[in-house]
Amino acid sequence: TDIMNVAAVSRTKDDLAWNFTRLVMEETDSCMAAFYIRNEAEPGKLDLVASVGLPPDTLKSIAPSSLEGQFGAPVLASEVLLLDIPPARSPVFHTIAGQLLPAQLLTLPINVREEPVALFAIGSLTPYPEEYKHAFSIVREGLNAAMANLLAGERERELVQDLQAANQELAAQSEELEYQARELENQNAELNIQRRKSEEASRLKTEFLSNMSHELRTPLNSILALSRVLRAEGKERLTDEEQEYLNIIERNGKNLLMLINGILDLSRIEAGREDLHMKETQASRLLLETAESMRPLAREKGISIDCDFPQELPCIITDEEKLRRIIINIAGNAVKFTETGGVRFCATADGNAVSINIEDTGIGIEADELPFIFDEFRQSDGTMARKFEGTGLGLAIAKKYAEILGIDISVVSKPGSGTTFSLRIPLSPVMPGDAHPSGAEPRETSADTPARRRKHHLHVVEDNPVATMHIRRMLEPEGFRVSTFPGGRASLDSIEEDIPDGIVLDLMMPGMDGFEFLKELRRRKHDIPVLVLTAKVLTREDTKFLNENGIRFLALKGDVDPGDL
Template identity: 45%
Template sequence: MNLKNIKIETQLKFGFALMLLLVVFMGFIAYEQTNQIHEQTKYLYNHPLKVRRSIGELKADILIIHRDMKNLFMAKDEAEFEQNIFELGQTENKVFGHINDIYANYLGPKSDVDTLKSNYELWNSMRKETIRLLKEKNVKIAAERTKSYGIAGNQVQLLMKSVQKIDDFARDKADEFYQNSSNINYRLNLQLGFFVVIVLLISLIVQYFILRNINRPIHILTKVTKDFSDGDYSVRSNYTLQNELGGLSNAFNSLAEKLEENLRLNEKVYSLSEIMLHENDTKQFFIKTLSKLTEQTSAQIAAIYLLNDQKRLVHIESIGLNEEIRKEFSVENFEGEFGAAIINNQVHHLKNIPENSKFVFNTINGAFIPNEIITIPVVTGNKLIGIISLGKIGHFNAEALNLISKTKDTLSARLESVLSSAKISAFSEKLKETNIELEKQKVELYNAGSYNRGLIEASIDPLVTIGPDGKITDVNQSTELITGYIREELIGTDFSFYFSDPATAKKGYEMVFQNGLVRDYELELKHKNGQLTYVTYNASVYKDGNGNVVGVFAAARDITERKQAEANQRQLHEELEQRSKYLEVANTELELQKNELSAQTDELSEQNTELEMQKKQLDEANRLKSAFLSNMSHELRTPLNSVIALSGVLSRKLKGKIQDDEYSYLDVISKNGKNLLYLINEILDLSRIEAGKEEIDLTAFSIPELVSDLLSMLQPTADEKGIKLINTIPSNLELIISDRTKVRHILINLIANAVKFTTEGQVEVTLKRKPNYLGIAIKDTGIGIDPEVVDVIFDEFRQADERTSRKFGGSGLGLAIAKKYSEICNGYIEVETLPEKGSTFTLFLPIIEDSNIHRSKSVQNKKNAGDENVIKLRKTLETTILIVEDSEPQILQLSELLSEEGYKVLVARNGQEALEIINQSIPDAIILDLMMPEMDGFEVLNTIRQQFETKIPVLILTARHISKEELSVLKGNNINQLVQKGELNPAELLKRIESILPEKTSFHREAEPPFLAKKAGDPTLLLVEDNPDNSMTIKALLGDKYFLLTAEDGITGLQKAINYKPHLVLLDISLPGMDGFEVLKGIRENETTKNIPVVAVTARAMKGDKEAMLAFGFDAYVPKPVDNELLESTINYLLYGKQSI
């Protein structure tokens, strides 16, 4: 099989599949190596680390036993002595437990553990002997045994050596596992580099062969097409492979062959036509035409037969026929091979005549029977005038048949013209003889008709007398005027000569001679100067004395005006007919366009259906993508929760207890876990941006304050590297209106990058201005960027130099997100950089004018310099706010917040209750939730606007996503504010509430701290978590501070909450059987547990998850991986009111 014959589509599919296969194989190798690294890490934790932890605890317990033995000697009484023995027994049990743990996890010879155990048991028996001696009051002997040189002391040294041997082996094994992980990592990098090179080489090879197989035939076809267009009609493509371009080559060759055949045929048609048009002599015309036909069709026999008055075809001229076989044929009987052609008036092709055929008929060649005969009827106006017959011994080719088909009509027309010329010539000779005779008769008539002169001259109409030969015998003066000729010039000339149509004029006077008279016979008289005059003749014959007709007397009447009117009418009629035809054509075109539009409509309908299906598929893909991101966040955060939190617990508990290099392992685990969490958050941010789910929240804020906060946060990192941070932005800069959160994200990324990539020097933050834009520039003296790759740094997972990611770290997402955030804020980022000189990144934000934004000013207390008191304006107690909300936590939070600010608060837990309260007392403002049972917020708002004349300010506070249609409904009902739950902090929410209130007198008062009762005793917490690792993590974080109850599923958790009534519940959301939402619902529905604070501890950390949790009724939200400080501050706030969530 020739590989070049493979279709281009197949080649492209094969190349793509090959590269995809290589990438999958490379991913499989990386997956296997990563698993090996994971196994090494697991072995490091499960064996050496656990053994060394058990060793440490074992050493501590041995020292405790040694200490307690000394306490036995100092016991004051028997009770104290027995208490010490009891504590010794408990410690001994712990020691055996540690030895069993070591035996289970120790990877060295088990004999080492057996030796340890036997030494301990021996020491244990020695201690029992010592205790017996003490009980018998042999204190001195017992004391000698316990001294360092005594039998028990020596045994302790042997025991500690056994412990140290196992400890040394565990430490060496940990080093071995770490080295193995490093080696696997090196091999993985080497293999990945090798496979990347292989994939690139194979890709280039596949690309080369595919391009070669496409470009070569295209070049061949291009050259052949150019040669053909230049006039070389014999050129053909020699590309014959069986692929798409081979098919194109064959199609071109077929087209070129047909064009060449048509050109040859046209040349032959032209040659034959030229001969026929240039020959007027009948005989020469027939001979040359037959000769050319036999030459161009390769016929051996040719003949022309013409139809005579007896309806017989008579031989006129031929080539290749003997005299004796030239016969006549009857047209009426359809004789011979002419019959079929005569009946249909079509060319008849008789072929494949066998030599021994018994089918005998009169042919033009007598006894000779050719293989094929072509009979060409010569027809004019559907009337047969002759036959041309061609005979050939062989076969007529297609080109000959096409030639005959194309020249048949021309041949018929030209033959008719030649025959007409011959008839005209014969008629002219006969006419000359007649004129001589008529001239004699004219002289006689002139002598006989002179008496009519006076009468003729007296007429105002043109008069003329005509002899039997058609010659003018006399005219009057009016005839001279209308013709432009004098009488002498007219007499003796043919009457028909002076008319535009001589034949019609001749026919007119002949009718007079036949019928005796003619009336209103219209002719077009021709003046000497060429002017035409329309006339109508009335004529009659006149006779001599013997009654013989001697001539015609004709009188003409000028009808030019009438003819002009008729011409105008006829022209108008023709125009109407043309317009009618045009309208018919237009109607036809419109009908075609209508049909075409109908077809296009059907096609568009099909396309719309297809687009709708694609839209549904795209929506489903977006939904699956969001679900995947949510699941990915959950599945990644769950193990990271254990990694980060437990590494922090181990870091605190093992500090100072293990060697520094081993302790540093925990820092590495914690740091990389947090780096991975940061990367996950960045990927989720980027996915949200690309999905178009990021919204802009415009607020007025201070750029100098924001930059100052960011520089203070990064100052420790800069100090550690010896870098100077400089802020030159003026503190009195006007407020800017933008999305503060996104601007903060952009600036912290740019400033952190400047610090990270600067090894010495400084990072300076300055202000720039452009028309309608304010710029914040971050200039550093770092490594700089190659100008050729500046555009690359804003792409996802890309850095200017991939080597920098090794040295400085980073995922390559920070600048990509920063750029997208700047575009969302209608701004942009500019970069100025020089390699090894430093870079300047400038964020430009649009300047938005808003007359409602006012800068808050600080008032300095003159008595205490440097202290600032922020002045707050609060509403008086006369201001009443109605809260319409069905969520109790939300009601409590809003009520407390508003009451502290001095507002009078009314609460309605459903829509009907709200309408009843408004009927009794109209509040100053309403805070309305949209999602409520029975009557939702839309119905409540619509009823308020219809039933109450006063316009009550309404603030919509909801966790629901508002569609465009719903937003239009809300705007139509004149809402004042629309706020998403969880989107604003209390201070911002108060500002929104104050902005909708009518102007009232306000006063300043100090806020009183709320009274919070602390719970007595150790608080009991219930942890509902199905993941054992996460459960163990939270136990490690809180186990020494609180009494923890645990439940592994939602049903058990709800039962324990009802049975034990804990002070606080830590509740996971994704639980088997009954999820966290159902558990919360069960807790709130039970009278004994409905007031217990419930904290959502979940890996659901997508945007909006926190707000959804709080809106559902959770008292607080802690995302996984669990941050220890956030978890403790949340618990302290809910239990004691110590900190803010």
């Protein structure tokens, strides 16, 4: 009954240990007692929880599995054991009494599912009555049951706490996911609106430029035609001064027509309406014809036109008229900016391509102007714009046509020493559909090709080489030029030399992570589009940070669609 009462009032294992120890000390002539309970972190050990009358060097923990000393026999036999202590002062067994040896010790193992979970021991300076062993054997059954209930209760409370913690975590994650879903939905809606506005603005711009170019070109052609008629018919009747007036009208009219044609070409290219007429072309013939067309202008300036290439260059499959336009625009620029010396056309067979160099001995280009040489409406500086006529569209159009045709174009220049433009033209570029064989009729092909997209340079900032390889294999076949960096610092250093068109960014990286990279990128005033690619579950603060830094594109790792990317 007393044991049942002790079990009823004990809420924890420690309570049971202390309550039972006090009860036994009150009911027996024991001088000392100890209650050991299993350490749940180290199940092979029993730790001292409750004790009375023990010396300081008492065993603080025991390992019953070793079956040594006072505890070995009770654990092995799984029964109460009375142990008589020999009169010798040097102990033979490890006991709870240390060096102060009582006359007799009683040890009671407590088991749950046949495993020792606790040990209780008492000691007396006089022998215990013989019936104590039987009595404590009965008590042991009650202790086994009480300990089993307490262990089950503790386990149940732990499970409840774990479940509550898991529910709270799931609730927090659910809230975060709902927030992110709402944010992404709002962003997608905003992006759709912006996309539609951008598409509409682009359509209106293209339509406006096309209409205005057409409306301007029609009357301008009439003015030029009539001025030529007037000059021819009035050759005998007009004075020299009047003839010069007509020359000025025609010259300025041609310049204006060139500007209008350039704007029309640019608007057509940017709208993706440029059709390709691919056919086999003799590179040497095309170069000779272009060089001959430059000779009259070169003679007026007193400079030479030289050709240095074999007559039997390989044939190339390309859009001949667009390639001709590229070469004419570059050569025309060379003649315009060359005062002494001349312009030279060079070409060689280069494996599966033909390499063409157009060299001049002109004024050259400053190093800080080279990155902008292919920009629209741009010449080297204001002084040149006043000294040399031109619209600043020729090289821009040449560059765009080169991208459409898959031609690599580059420039090397030194102020005062001239400029060299280099073209590398593939013999048979990969275009949508099959290339036309020799003698086949050309057909029109859309200009929206990987070659067209080669101008797009992307940085992939990702520390995982497998992910980097995966992204590269998705982007490069689509025509993008990809540079990979294992960390943000290397990408930032590269950006100072060559600003990319976009960045694919991993957030979680060692060293400088994606968040620090974005802070530094925006601090340097770079407004480069960034696609964030991450497996991280974003918090509300993360999402807010990305929004504040202009990130509107987010993709999860392992779920990347090549088309979306």
